[in-house]
Amino acid sequence: MDVVVLIGRLLFVVLFAVSGLGHLTKTPQMSSYAASRGVPLPVPAVIVSGVVLLVGAVSIGVGLWADIGALALAAFCLAAAVLMHAFWKESDPGARMMEQVQFLKDTALCGASLVMFAFFAYACHDLGLMVTGPALTIG
Template structure:
């Protein structure tokens, strides 16, 4: 089971690593989109979100307080869904559909991160292939 959990962790973080890389290497382009969505201090928000995603992904990948890593990823997903993909504000049907898809992708990933948090916090001490056990515990 340890290998299966590791494979799942690595598959889960793939999108976050790719997105974090874009946020941190294409900051100006990403910040332009962020600004278009009305987020204040778009460059700072882009860099901070990239760091949060990267730190959360590394935490989950290596199993270093993975429960805190997935909580960071969940926080990112839920805030990105609301701030960046407010499909209900779109008047163009095609833009609305695209933003709705991105909104529900972020909500779904955030939900998966919450499930992983519960899993790590409950069973984290019994999982192999982790650097540490969970920082938080659920009984």
């Protein structure tokens, strides 16, 4: 079972790791897009979000306080959904639909990250293939 959990963790964090690298290697392009969506201080926001994405992904991937990493990714996903994909502000039906899909994707990933947080905080000490146990515990 430990190997299945490890594979699941790694598959889950690939998206976040790639996105984090994109934030840090394509900061000017990402910042322009963030500015167009009304994000305040877009350059620092892109850099900070890139670091959060990478730290969260590594934390879950290697099992180093994975509960905290999962919470960080949940916070990022919620912020990205609301700030970057405010579909309710779109007047064009096509743009509205596309932003709604992205909003729902981010909220689903937020939910999955919260489930992972609960999983790690509750059962992490019973899992193998983790560097540390949870920083927080529930249950």
